[in-house]
Amino acid sequence: MSKFLNKIVNDDALEMLKIIPSKTFDLVFADPPYNLQIGRELKRPDESKVSGVNDKWDQFKNFEHYDNFCKAWLKECKRILKDNGSIWVIGSYHNIFRLGYHLQNLEYWILNDVIWKKNNPMPNFKGTRFTNAHETLIWASKSKKSKYTFNYQSLKCLNDDLQMRSDWTFPICNGKERLKKNGKKVHSTQKPEALLHRVILATTNKNDAILDPFLGTGTTAVVAKKLGRKYFGIEENKKYFNAAEERIHNTNVIEESYLDTLENNRSKPRVPFGSLVELGIIKPGTSIFDQKKKNNAKIMADGSIKHSSTEGSIHKVAAKILGTESCNGWTYWHCNIKGSIKPIDSLRQMFLNKNI
Numbered sequence: 001m002s003k004f005l006n007k008i009v010n011d012d013a014l015e016m017l018k019i020i021p022s023k024t025f026d027l028v029f030a031d032p033p034y035n036l037q038i039g040r041e042l043k044r045p046d047e048s049k050v051s052g053v054n055d056k057w058d059q060f061k062n063f064e065h066y067d068n069f070c071k072a073w074l075k076e077c078k079r080i081l082k083d084n085g086s087i088w089v090i091g092s093y094h095n096i097f098r099l100g101y102h103l104q105n106l107e108y109w110i111l112n113d114v115i116w117k118k119n120n121p122m123p124n125f126k127g128t129r130f131t132n133a134h135e136t137l138i139w140a141s142k143s144k145k146s147k148y149t150f151n152y153q154s155l156k157c158l159n160d161d162l163q164m165r166s167d168w169t170f171p172i173c174n175g176k177e178r179l180k181k182n183g184k185k186v187h188s189t190q191k192p193e194a195l196l197h198r199v200i201l202a203t204t205n206k207n208d209a210i211l212d213p214f215l216g217t218g219t220t221a222v223v224a225k226k227l228g229r230k231y232f233g234i235e236e237n238k239k240y241f242n243a244a245e246e247r248i249h250n251t252n253v254i255e256e257s258y259l260d261t262l263e264n265n266r267s268k269p270r271v272p273f274g275s276l277v278e279l280g281i282i283k284p285g286t287s288i289f290d291q292k293k294k295n296n297a298k299i300m301a302d303g304s305i306k307h308s309s310t311e312g313s314i315h316k317v318a319a320k321i322l323g324t325e326s327c328n329g330w331t332y333w334h335c336n337i338k339g340s341i342k343p344i345d346s347l348r349q350m351f352l353n354k355n356i
């Protein structure tokens with residue numbers, strides 16, 4: 001196994017990235033410094049201190065300094081991504097526009113921006129602006145040509161059979177998951193595991209290799225390990241690195257047989273039954289029937305079907321006959337195709353295979 005897999009290092013990302021061979025990773029998840037430019041210490045109305053991001057690692061001299069830093073690591077990440085790989089970057093209004101600009105300049109291909117809506121955001125204590133209740137993630141493939149991974153069906157399933165949208169709601173990292181030492185947060189921006197779970201499940205497969213160049217407390221590596229993916233993380237701060245190492249060590253992998261993702265069927269183009277009627281592949285007035293030939297229906301010119309007093313789509317009428325919520329009309333209904341009785345799905349397949 002490559003020395004850059006299932007390992008984390010306490011090092012500077014810019015130095016470390018340079019020595020990783022090209023095309024090593026399937027996915028990069030980067031949660032870089034935000035460059036928040038916080039001046040004075042933030043206090044609540046009762047004068048207690050707000051534990052925001054005023055860490056040294058987040059401080060840059062000016063925008064130019066920050067831009068040069070981002071260009072350098074994004075360029076290296078592109079080099080070490082496989083051709084069909086993709087990258088996620090996460091940030092706030094302070095840095096996400098700059099990151100998007102550099103991604104496009106470097107000829108990554110932006111696929112989506114995703115809003116992570118926090119259902120428990122930190123209030124705007126001064127009351128001078130809107131509560132900043134979200135962060136933005138940008139998902140981009142290595143190039144326009146990349147055949148990137150997108151587990152569409154799994155995400156749909158995660159979302160109760162509705163297509164997954166680009167606005168995600170998760171709480172900020174809290175409770176047992178939040179690493180603390182002597183009652184104080186170990187890291188000011190530890191990300192919730194649920195967020196990484198969705199990212200990793202959506203855009204990688206089992207055994208894929210994931211890089212996080214700004215690992216912090218190790219959230220990406222922990223979720224990657226749980227989900228049977230390989231990980232490599234870089235973190236320059238020793239305290240965070242140690243916390244990440246311990247956390248990864250204590251993480252159990254989900255049993256291999258539970259890690260399969262649903263197969264995508266987007267490669268199969270959708271053909272509505274009505275199109276077969278429009279194209280004259282099946283003619284209005286044709287009889288279709290169930291396998292036992294107990295029920296039959298007639299095809300109408302608009303692609304609907306009629307069975308005694310019931311009319312509607314091939315699926316609706318079949319469901320009505322069976323007394324069920326739904327039914328796949330493509331396999332319920334049959335017809336005579338060149339002298340043999342076959343499900344009407346065969347007509348669709350013949351059409352797709354250009355055999356008609």
Ligand SMILES: C[S@@+](CC[C@H](N)C(=O)[O-])C[C@H]1O[C@@H](n2cnc3c(N)ncnc32)[C@H](O)[C@@H]1O
Pocket residue numbers: 011012013014031032033034057187189190191192213214215216217218219220234235236237240
């Ligand atoms: C926004 S935090 C990442 C938090 C992480 N996602 C988590 O869940 O804990 C950014 C991290 O990048 C680290 N960092 C900043 N500059 C770095 C550099 N040049 N090389 C490596 N790590 C760096 C910081 O120490 C900080 O922990």
